Amino acid sequence: MDEFPGESKEYKSVDSATNEDEAVHYPVEFLNSLELSGIPPHTLNVKIGSPIMSLCSLEPPKASNGTRCVVTRLHTNVIEATISCGPYKGETVLVPRIPLVPSDSELPFKFRRLQFPVKVCFAMNINKSQDQIFKTIGVDLTSECFSHGMFYVSTSRTGTSETLYFGPK
Incomplete structure (x- = not known):
């Protein structure tokens, strides 16, 4: 990421246990530390020009799970990106923060992560x-x-x- 010009923007997720009774056993700091497949990281660092990959279907069929994009603008609650390959190459997609709940997790509890559904993808x-x-x-x-x-x-x-x-x- 250091090779890209400009300053990076850091987006932190909002994590919470889905069951209020379990919230006492799983503090926010612990939930923030979890790194699971298919779920974006707690701290997402991106720059304009960095490659990202969608982790879910945002605007099917244009922007589905696995769509590669290049970041063009960074806003507080939206990342603007351009699709970099496939039949929709060159089209703009807006990526909002959305709540994600890992479904195939081996965790003994469920939690929700509010974050942009993307990962930096080299x-x-x-x-x-x-x-x-x-x-x-x-x-x-x-x-x-x-x-x-x-x-x-x-x-x-x-x-x-x-x-x-x-x-x-």
Whole structure:
């Protein structure tokens, strides 16, 4: 993020237990520390020009889960971004703060996080790359994560082998 010009803006989430009786057992500081898959972080630092990925469907089909965008404006309660790939490339999308409740969490309680449903995105997993085209692809092979079809998906996101790179470095 330091490579982008300008100052970053910090957005903090508002976290709360969904059950008032459990709120005593799970203080806000603890909820703020939770980092779960599919849920934005408590502290989101972004700059104009930074790449972000949508974590839910905001304006389907234009801005659905996994849509990559570039931040164009930062407001108090809205992030303005431009879609960076796909059939809606170049279109503007407004990302509001919304309440998110993790559904597949292994936590023994439920909580709500009010935050922008995006993450800063310099890389993505193979499943998120489906139906997208990239100029350059780097596939990290340091761990055995491949299942049937993943190798094909990871290598077919660019049109030429000259821009396809493998390896841990």
